[in-house]
Structures are given as structure tokens and as C-alpha cells.
Amino acid sequence: MTIQWFPGHMTKARRQIEEKLKLIDVVIELIDARIPLSSRNPMIDDILRGKPRLIVLNKSDLADAKETERWIAYFAAEGHRSIAVDSSTGTRVNEIPVLAKELLQHKIQRQIDKGINPRAVRGLIVGIPNVGKSTLINRLAGRNIAATGDRPGVTKGQQWIKVGTEMELLDTPGILWPKFEDQLVGYRLAMTGAIKEQVLNVEDVAFFAVKAIAGRYWPQMQERFGVEEPPKDLEDADEVVRVMEEIGRKRGCLVGGGRVDLEKASGIILRELRAGKLGRITLEAAQSEV
Structure with a gap:
């Protein structure tokens, strides 16, 4: 996206x-x-x-x-x-x-x-x-x-x-810029609520959020959502989705056949991140990438 x-x-x-x-x-x-x-x-x-x-x-x-x-x-x-x-x-x-x-x-x-x-x-x-x-x-x-x-x-x-x-x-009104040269910047802005959700794919943004938080603040994510195992490999998309699905199951985001409603689970992840319910988190380290 x-x-x-x-x-x-x-x-x-x-x-x-x-x-x-x-x-x-x-x-x-x-x-x-x-x-x-x-x-x-x-x-x-x-x-x-x-x-x-x-x-x-x-x-x-x-x-x-x-x-x-x-x-x-x-x-x-x-x-x-x-x-x-x-x-x-x-x-x-x-x-x-x-x-x-x-x-x-x-x-x-x-x-x-x-x-x-x-x-x-x-x-x-x-x-x-x-x-x-x-x-x-x-x-x-x-x-x-x-x-x-x-x-x-x-x-x-x-x-x-x-x-x-x-x-x-x-x-003055808030001003963004016409084009994000680095899409990581766009995702960070989306995660923290600087971009209207109507123009976003919340599942993509939540996917990026889980990667970013699990890599640096796993204990806080584990405590908030009750997820038992961190992603074995943050670059493995299936592992990140597994964590998102587990969060969805813990929060009752289920649809027919016991499947997880990832969109609903993603909304929960982002709302709680933005509200500070995962604790104090910085998504960008000084002079380095997340």
C-alpha cells in the first residue's frame, strides 16, 4: 500500500x-x-x-x-x-x-x-x-x-x-507534504493517527505496527494483548499475521467458522497503540531505523 x-x-x-x-x-x-x-x-x-x-x-x-x-x-x-x-x-x-x-x-x-x-x-x-x-x-x-x-x-x-x-x-493547520519518499514514514504517520483512516488500509498499517512494536517492545505487547509467542522472524509475513490473528482471537474478533476478522483486530491494535495502552513506545530510534 x-x-x-x-x-x-x-x-x-x-x-x-x-x-x-x-x-x-x-x-x-x-x-x-x-x-x-x-x-x-x-x-x-x-x-x-x-x-x-x-x-x-x-x-x-x-x-x-x-x-x-x-x-x-x-x-x-x-x-x-x-x-x-x-x-x-x-x-x-x-x-x-x-x-x-x-x-x-x-x-x-x-x-x-x-x-x-x-x-x-x-x-x-x-x-x-x-x-x-x-x-x-x-x-x-x-x-x-x-x-x-x-x-x-x-x-x-x-x-x-x-x-x-x-x-x-x-x-496554523497541520501540513503534510505531497509525497513520502520513504514509505516507512507514511506508515509511522498512519500508525500514530496523523493521516485520516478513510484513506488507509487498516490491516496493512496494523501489520506494520505489529512488526515495529514486536521488534522493540514485545513484553508490552504481550502484557496488553496476552499473546504468548513473539514472531519467530519479523520478516516472515505469516508470523506477523499469526500474532495479529491471536490478538483477534483474544479480543473476540471472530466470524463464521472461527476465522479472525483481521480488519476488526487491526482497528483494536491501532486504537490501543494511539491511546498509549501498550505503554510508552517510541517507534523511531535516534539516528537509526525502526
Whole structure:
């Protein structure tokens, strides 16, 4: 299965971002801590044209804490400040305005030296669909001002939102890119809910998920689903399907003749992965493939 999803409003969103850049002091790039590279839009570097940037690894409560530390170190080596947060509970969210302001300290100091009273920092928040931008904005603003949802494509337009007295944020719709050169990226995005399920084959996505999780977090999969034996060979499709069928049997996904409804079982696997019911899982290791 080839995974692609680039609705027309995403082209419009890119154009709007480019038009607003002259007003922006700092960019807050929001990514998914479970798939830090796959959830970064490769077009962003070109779009942002060297603006100061803070990388925010959201949903860190769902990610492997040790892997998140490695990703923080990875981005530091690339020359980027980064922070891991959980926008759903507010963990470390209040540090974001402080770090964003630190990135502009030299510019702010020059204004002070010239006798200019610095205005509120203007930040642009960008990220792929369903990475938690609106939830983060609501946390920062201290009120429900941005529409939220557990599906991609909730935010449709742009709006300025005040964060205290020292920051204003420009919210934007999530933007994917026209073509995934690496289909593994598409599968990771599909697994974590960044792509609408209506355009996916859930069995293919769940197959990839079982491979990815069983290879690195088998004890967590075994505990959640009660599956007794891991795949003997992750490259053996029959072995991966065997695990999916066992999960289906454990959850009662049966049809005539005692056969397993793989589509139903696949939906369960993906929903529970996305909800964090398998524990803290990172699907992409720093500087290496899953």
C-alpha cells in the first residue's frame, strides 16, 4: 500500500505561512515524540527560511523516556533547542515561552540598548496534523480557544492567540507534504493517527505496527494483548499475521467458522497503540531505523 494524503487546504496553509513569516520572531515546531523524524515536515526548513526555532516533542507521556532523551541530544547536535512536553496534562508546557524568548535574547537586548521597549514575542506554531497543536495552544493560553480533536484536519485556518503578556502565537493547520519518499514514514504517520483512516488500509498499517512494536517492545505487547509467542522472524509475513490473528482471537474478533476478522483486530491494535495502552513506545530510534 502506498500512503499519501495532501488535501487542498494544506497547499493553502503553506502559502499563508509564507505570507505571515515577516511578522514572526520565532517558530515553534511541534513533533510527535514517538516518531520525531517522521513527524517533521521536510518542507519546513525551506518554508521557514532560517527563522529561530524551538522543537517541541509533544506526547512525551506516550513515548519511551530514554529514547526521548536521545532525541533531545540528537537535535542539540543538529544545532536545535528542543524540549519534551505533554500538552494534554500541561507537563513542561510553561517552559516553552521562556525557551522561545531565550532564542531571541540577542535581538531583545539590542532593542533594549537602543531604548526600545520590546513588544510581545510573535511565535508561529507549526506541525503535521494531529500532533497536538491546538491542545498545546489552549494550555499556553490558559483557555479553550483553539479547536481540538483526536483526528487530523481539525484546524482549518490561522488565528493569533495571546499567551500571557509576552507572547502571541499564530496557529496554523497541520501540513503534510505531497509525497513520502520513504514509505516507512507514511506508515509511522498512519500508525500514530496523523493521516485520516478513510484513506488507509487498516490491516496493512496494523501489520506494520505489529512488526515495529514486536521488534522493540514485545513484553508490552504481550502484557496488553496476552499473546504468548513473539514472531519467530519479523520478516516472515505469516508470523506477523499469526500474532495479529491471536490478538483477534483474544479480543473476540471472530466470524463464521472461527476465522479472525483481521480488519476488526487491526482497528483494536491501532486504537490501543494511539491511546498509549501498550505503554510508552517510541517507534523511531535516534539516528537509526525502526
